[in-house]
Amino acid sequence: MSHDRKPLISGNWKMNCNHFEAIQIVQRLAYALDKDDHEAVEVSLHPPFTSLRSVQTVIQSDRLPLVLGAQNVHPDPEGAFTGEISAGMLAKLDVTYVIVGHSERRVHSGETDGDVNRKTKAVLAAGMLPIVCVGEDLDERSSGRAESRVAEQLAGSLDGLKAEALADVVVAYEPLWAIGTGETATPDDAQKMAAFVRAQIGERFGGAAAAAVRIQYGGSVKPGNAPDLLAQPDVDGVLVGGASLQVEDFARIVKYRLYQA
Ligand code: 13P
Numbered sequence: 001m002s003h004d005r006k007p008l009i010s011g012n013w014k015m016n017c018n019h020f021e022a023i024q025i026v027q028r029l030a031y032a033l034d035k036d037d038h039e040a041v042e043v044s045l046h047p048p049f050t051s052l053r054s055v056q057t058v059i060q061s062d063r064l065p066l067v068l069g070a071q072n073v074h075p076d077p078e079g080a081f082t083g084e085i086s087a088g089m090l091a092k093l094d095v096t097y098v099i100v101g102h103s104e105r106r107v108h109s110g111e112t113d114g115d116v117n118r119k120t121k122a123v124l125a126a127g128m129l130p131i132v133c134v135g136e137d138l139d140e141r142s143s144g145r146a147e148s149r150v151a152e153q154l155a156g157s158l159d160g161l162k163a164e165a166l167a168d169v170v171v172a173y174e175p176l177w178a179i180g181t182g183e184t185a186t187p188d189d190a191q192k193m194a195a196f197v198r199a200q201i202g203e204r205f206g207g208a209a210a211a212a213v214r215i216q217y218g219g220s221v222k223p224g225n226a227p228d229l230l231a232q233p234d235v236d237g238v239l240v241g242g243a244s245l246q247v248e249d250f251a252r253i254v255k256y257r258l259y260q261a
Contacts, residue, residue, distance in 0.1 A: 005214050007230060008170060008237035009254050010044040010069060011244025012099060022051035023058055025247060030064045032251035038065040041254055044097045046071050049085055052093050069097035072105060075118035087126035098123045099131045101157055103176050113156025120157060124165055131170040132157050138177040147196055154200050166209035170216060171197050172239045178219025180241060187228040190217040194234035223252035227260045
């Protein structure tokens with residue numbers, strides 16, 4: 001099943017790098033990756049909004065096989081929303097993937113599953129692909145509620161989507177206790193939750209949607225753990241935070257297949 005889903009390795013830069021630094025990272029990364037890497041793996045980069053135009057220009061002018069991504073979007077198409085950015089604006093910048101419902105936005109900006117649902121629909125309507133983040137916190141995991149929490153987030157975030165749309169959706173399973181902590185889910189835990197996510201999507205949207213949806217793992221992904229995580233049959237990619245800012249580390253993660261047993 002997983003051989004149809006090309007691995008997607010995404011770098012979420014979070015609130016790091018001005019546009020000069022962003023250009024440097026992209027150029028160094030392009031140099032570190034080769035044709036074989038790009039044939040095997042799709043690589044998306046998610047700089048802050050202020051760097052999108054600069055990164056887009058480098059990708060276009062140097063014809064780099066890197067894919068542009070954003071970290072957030074407003075659900076409305078336009079209007080009196082000071083400080084916000086619409087899906088249409090991102091699509092015009094050749095953004096392909098948009099992260100929605102990252103746990104940092106759920107926690108610090110109070111984003112609900114309803115908000116994530118509207119954003120997911122706005123991204124799809126603009127012809128882009130949402131990376132929908134779900135994941136339990138430590139308390140939910142230790143009390144045995146990880147699966148029910150993720151099921152609830154999936155139901156709310158994907159509500160009302162057509163089954164065919166799931167082929168354009170990426171779900172990122174990012175347990176909160178693993179983000180920026182150096183703690184990683186074991187490959188086995190990541191596989192179990194990825195399989196659970198796929199089964200939930202199967203129940204709600206049918207077998208074809210479950211086979212087509214791509215599922216990433218995120219949370220302290222490093223060069224050392226990426227090969228085992230990406231070897232799991234239901235893990236179709238990784239969403240990388242801290243290590244995506246270190247060009248050598250991120251390039252090694254992209255080249256994970258060279259380090260697999
Ligand atoms: P870290 O890789 O820094 O743990 O961040 C994960 C993450 O939140 C990616 O979206």
